[in-house]
Amino acid sequence: MKTKFGSYLEKLMIKNNYTLEYIAKQTESSLSVVGHYRKGIRIPKDDFVERFIEKFIKTDKEADEIRYIVAYDRTPDLIKRKLDANLNTNDQKKAEIIKLPVLGKAAAGLGHVNFEDNTRMEVLASIPATEVPRDAFMVEVTGDSMFPTLSDGDLVIINPLKKHMQNIDGKVCVLSYHDQTYIKRVKINKNEIRLISDNSDKKQYSDIVIIGEELEYLKCHGSVIESRRKH
Known part of the structure; x- marks a missing residue:
């Protein structure tokens, strides 16, 4: 199934008689990459989207539309079906685009130290925005210890905890x-907390077991609401 951005790009090229070579040159991209975007094989990255908007889009409204359709293309199929259902009903809860801060990276294997650095803002489609907490944030997953639940490079939306270690078992x-x-x-037992990898290779991804006084060094920032896979 063709992406929304692919359809948009194809219509723009036909309307203005643009070639792939011209689009590639204006956006400082390779010919093959732009061809993949047009065919819907790949979803454009943020830097391409912003260069495309700078070169070809004249109004803020149309720029927001481009960002929305790219966010839509990145959205999991289940959420897309809900988005489409909302657009076809009189439900007052309409699909919107929202921006969430990406607070560095969280490792599915070895730990990272750069969490809570606001590296960028991520635009995504929400169904509806009120279902995502106002103080939600995103982190980027690195490593494959949480595969198949999460993959390296995924962006996950985090619902912050109001109280430390509350309802996370x-x-x-x-x-x-x-x-x-x-x-x-997270697995909470009587005298310990285990940080468990979903990857079935337990020899490589063994549990992190935290007990006794070590528990005071553990802090939970929030639980995953959903993941958004980047292409």
């Missing part, structure tokens, strides 16, 4: 432990 969470940041599934 069994959930995938972003946690800091000794100044390292992880994204793991």
Whole structure:
């Protein structure tokens, strides 16, 4: 199925008699990459989108439309169906685009130390925006220890915790432990907390077991609401 951006780009090229070579030159991109975007094989990255808007888009309204359709193309199929259902009903909850801060990276394997650095803002489609908490944020997953639940490069939306370690048993969470940041599934037992990888290779991805006084060094920043896979 062709992406919305692919359809938009194709119509723009036909209307203005643009060639792939011209689009590639104006956006400082390779011919093959632009061809993939037009065919819907790939979804454009943020830097391409902004260069495309700068060169070809004249109004803020149309620029927002471009950002929306790219965000839509990146959205999981389940959310897309809800978005489309909303557009075809009289429901007052309409699909919107929202912007969330990306607070660095959380490792599915070894920890990262750069969490809580606001590296950029990410535009995405929401169904509806009120379903995403106002103080939600995103982190980028690195490593494959949470595969198949999460993959390297995924962006995950995090629902911040109002209270430390509240109602997180069994959930995938972003946690800091000794100044390292992880994204793991949490299992709370009577005298310990385990940070568990979903990857079945337990020899490579063993549980992180935290007990006793070590628990004071563990902080949960929030649980995963959903993931958005980047292409």
